[in-house]
Amino acid sequence: MIGEALAKHLCRVGELTREDRQAVLGVKGEVRPVRRHEDIVKTGSSPTFSVLLLRGFLQRYGSRRDGSRQIHSFYIAGDAPSLESIHLDRMDSSICAIVSSEVALIPHGELLALFAQRPAVEALVWRSSLSQSSLFREWLTRNSRLPADGAMAHLFCEMYVRSKAAGLVDQNSCDMPLTQEMLADALGLTGVHVNRTLQSLRETGLVDHKAGRLYVHDLRKLANFGDFDPQYLHLRNGQAAVFS
Amino acid sequence: MIGEALAKHLCRVGELTREDRQAVLGVKGEVRPVRRHEDIVKTGSSPTFSVLLLRGFLQRYGSRRDGSRQIHSFYIAGDAPSLESIHLDRMDSSICAIVSSEVALIPHGELLALFAQRPAVEALVWRSSLSQSSLFREWLTRNSRLPADGAMAHLFCEMYVRSKAAGLVDQNSCDMPLTQEMLADALGLTGVHVNRTLQSLRETGLVDHKAGRLYVHDLRKLANFGDFDPQYLHLRNGQAAVFS
DNA sequence: CGGACAGTTGAACTAGCTCAACCATAGTGG
DNA sequence: CCACTATGGTTGAGCTAGTTCAACTGTCCG
Numbered sequence: 001m002i003g004e005a006l007a008k009h010l011c012r013v014g015e016l017t018r019e020d021r022q023a024v025l026g027v028k029g030e031v032r033p034v035r036r037h038e039d040i041v042k043t044g045s046s047p048t049f050s051v052l053l054l055r056g057f058l059q060r061y062g063s064r065r066d067g068s069r070q071i072h073s074f075y076i077a078g079d080a081p082s083l084e085s086i087h088l089d090r091m092d093s094s095i096c097a098i099v100s101s102e103v104a105l106i107p108h109g110e111l112l113a114l115f116a117q118r119p120a121v122e123a124l125v126w127r128s129s130l131s132q133s134s135l136f137r138e139w140l141t142r143n144s145r146l147p148a149d150g151a152m153a154h155l156f157c158e159m160y161v162r163s164k165a166a167g168l169v170d171q172n173s174c175d176m177p178l179t180q181e182m183l184a185d186a187l188g189l190t191g192v193h194v195n196r197t198l199q200s201l202r203e204t205g206l207v208d209h210k211a212g213r214l215y216v217h218d219l220r221k222l223a224n225f226g227d228f229d230p231q232y233l234h235l236r237n238g239q240a241a242v243f244s
Numbered sequence: 245m246i247g248e249a250l251a252k253h254l255c256r257v258g259e260l261t262r263e264d265r266q267a268v269l270g271v272k273g274e275v276r277p278v279r280r281h282e283d284i285v286k287t288g289s290s291p292t293f294s295v296l297l298l299r300g301f302l303q304r305y306g307s308r309r310d311g312s313r314q315i316h317s318f319y320i321a322g323d324a325p326s327l328e329s330i331h332l333d334r335m336d337s338s339i340c341a342i343v344s345s346e347v348a349l350i351p352h353g354e355l356l357a358l359f360a361q362r363p364a365v366e367a368l369v370w371r372s373s374l375s376q377s378s379l380f381r382e383w384l385t386r387n388s389r390l391p392a393d394g395a396m397a398h399l400f401c402e403m404y405v406r407s408k409a410a411g412l413v414d415q416n417s418c419d420m421p422l423t424q425e426m427l428a429d430a431l432g433l434t435g436v437h438v439n440r441t442l443q444s445l446r447e448t449g450l451v452d453h454k455a456g457r458l459y460v461h462d463l464r465k466l467a468n469f470g471d472f473d474p475q476y477l478h479l480r481n482g483q484a485a486v487f488s
Numbered sequence: 489c490g491g492a493c494a495g496t497t498g499a500a501c502t503a504g505c506t507c508a509a510c511c512a513t514a515g516t517g518g
Numbered sequence: 519c520c521a522c523t524a525t526g527g528t529t530g531a532g533c534t535a536g537t538t539c540a541a542c543t544g545t546c547c548g
Contacts, residue, residue, distance in 0.1 A: 044475075062385055065471055068389055070385040070388055084378070086370075087367055087370050087371040088375065088378070088478055089478070090478075092378050093381060115363075116363065119359075122366070123331055126330075126331050126373075127331040129373070129377065130328045130332050133373065133376065133377035133380060136377060136380035136381050136384060137306070137316045137336070137380050138336075140314065140380060140383050140384045140387060141314040141316075143384060143387060143388040144387040144431075145308060145312055187388075188387070188388030188389060231334070232336045234333070234334075
């Protein structure tokens, strides 16, 4: 069951041969329900497992001395948020559930054993961590260079395209159970300004976010507005399929 | 010679056993001089080698449609800037020389062969790429959350601490051959504002940057001012030694 | 001597922040 | 069933950090 979810994750990242797939399916791990707002791994800790999100919505964030937060990424079902704990001794950010979720905890030992047997699987997991790294760079650029409305459009595009790639888009909408305060923590803005920016985006008719759901009415125009190019997501199928 | 540089890099990242070290020393690769402003790898390309910086100063950057740039990271001697090209098909940012430099190009084939023989070396290289990922997250937080003077102090702390860990600090100063325009491209500010911010930092007496060199007069106070905590650099010796 | 590049300064402008209300909704306990 | 509270969204008004534009200075180099 967990093995299957991991195999699905790796297929999203790259090619998985039949034999590698078989080996991955053998992964055991442990399923754990997580309550809303509960931390799964905390800054400074040294987890002995990696996390795979089965159902729900997570965020990675860091807290600063002055109480402000910066969200580093959001995670949807099928994502593997804390791969880095395999080789880094201490977490430098926390990962928590935004809504009630279900995660698989896979002991590092089990992963390392799998890697020893199946180098191609190790390569895929590494690749997954590298594409996350690419995502952090894009967030850096987005928050540093784009004005509030552009940055928000960019984030909406990202979540929509990632959701689509994960098969989580229904019609023209997907789950995005965030408060405006959380959007602010991701975009480096204040809650008040997110509110006003969201209203102005709404008025364009390209996109909307309400009741924890994201509605994208014109992805192409939205992407253009937010200077969004899905290249950095390193999706397997390429972006051609994405702008459907 | 290249093997030696790689071994040194890996020692900075983690433990290297005698046998692993021996294997690493066997790495060949090719030394290449790079002129000022020359790109080593370009966005969209698929390099067949990874890069190790032997001498000089590099930057990773992305260009946007409107002509603005975001710098994602700076690299000093001993750094391995483009590890991700091993497993990602296309570069999503470019790496170029800021001053005339010398790099080692190590073919992916050679690295993969080494990994197959020495899994612990693979783990170290992976670890190196993970600590870079951590650095991108910190830059995201810095540019999104800190005011201009704090962000600049934070960047100065980072470069100083990394230089110190690499043995490149002389007295209380290290090379940082950047123009104010480049500082602006890193911090998400304009050149004009970087100029004024730098002046105000100068007046505090904590730090100075002139003629391509960084002078740190009080690291502890500067770190406090820029809310800098070296944890995210994942240095082997820990930060205790760092704040000397 | 001239031209390119980097740093510096001034003045006007604006995107986004701050503070302080107020409103809507949903859950909770009596 | 209603009052109470907590949470999240909305609005207004004044403020400020950082931008923009445009000029000027210094320095290196051919």
